[in-house]
């Protein structure tokens with residue numbers, strides 16, 4: 001079956017919420033244990049920065065670092081569990097039609113835009129994620145760099161040491177499913193970066209479907 | 213080995229501090245811009261977890277992620293700069309006789325040792341680093357996982373995705389030298405981990421020196 005946003009939107013379960021996050025925008029939601037969050041590529045080559053926080057204890061957050069160590073891989077995809085800073089199972093990747101994500105942590109910020117491109121003013125994921133989670137009483141300092149998992153982002157870790165951002169390979173209708181293993185707060189930033197290959201130099205919308 | 217020891221002892225400048233951190237222990241210190249910190253592996257195959265914070269504003273702490281991106285390398289070694297979360301330079305690595313370090317972030321912790329090895333009540337770098345910096349008024353929450361750079365830690369990023377801790381390749385007398393680019397607080401934990409290959413299953417002491425280049 002050909003990949004399409006329509007096909008990807010047909011989930012195996014009851015839809016709780018369905019929404020298109022406009023380009024450069026963000027969304028925050030509460031996700032109960034057992035629910036699944038699907039993130040769908042609409043135009044392709046767009047990444048989503050996600051922060052996962054324990055809804056009952058905001059100091060317990062996703063740790064991309066422990067997620068890599070405990071799974072024994074830096075290529076986190078379908079079949080892998082993402083762990084918290086307390087090393088507890090937090091979110092499981094139950095489907096991933098791309099197989100290319102970034103578990104190195106961090107997000108674009110005003111500082112990184114200033115340092116790298118001499119321009120502090122563009123929209124950035126740090127502000128987006130902070131704003132997405134503010135409604136739940138999460139402070140900016142709790143949106144730590146290692147609490148961020150970026151789906152579809154293509155970062156090379158080459159044998160020669162090169163670490164660089166490359167163009168995503170995701171196409172329209174590609175998707176990734178995150179299943180909650182605890183009650184979670186989720187911050188999503190439809191990454192607004194247009195100055196590097198992260199989103200192939202153009203910020204685009206992404207769709208999510210929350211279902212159970 | 214004797215040769216390496218002599219080289220590790222010899223610095224180009226005046227030594228203002230020279231201390232052996234016993235196995236599993238910690239230390240905290242400050243560096244002014246231009247001051248250098250040398251970490252010496254005494255017996256070999258021992259790693260040091262280091263946390264770096266701006267002394268002027270500790271919220272501006274090391275970010276290993278930005279360090280990787282801004283240096284365009286995940287093999288951070290001599291010639292690279294440690295950057296903060298606000299992309300400010302904190303320190304340059306001016307010497308590194310090993311060339312293998314981890315800029316992945318995080319430190320061993322009570323929680324991780326319980327989950328990974330089913331062993332509670334272990335000495336761990338997270339507590340060590342917090343204790344090392346407590347004297348400077350730094351709280352545990354101010355040293356997030358991304359603020360930690362581990363000298364000599366050997367973690368693979370294989371093409372097939374394998375990501376594992378291997379024994380360090382450092383030998384007695386090997387050392388790494390950092391030159392501060394700002395006033396910084398540095399927390400040091402002589403990693404107490406003995407449950408994996410990180411220190412080749414035995415925690416050992418390390419020596420630290422502060423000097424000013426002559």
Ligand SMILES: [Zn+2]
Pocket residue numbers: 049107108124125191192193
């Ligand atoms: Zn971004």
Ligand SMILES: [Zn+2]
Pocket residue numbers: 261319320336337403404405
């Ligand atoms: Zn440790």
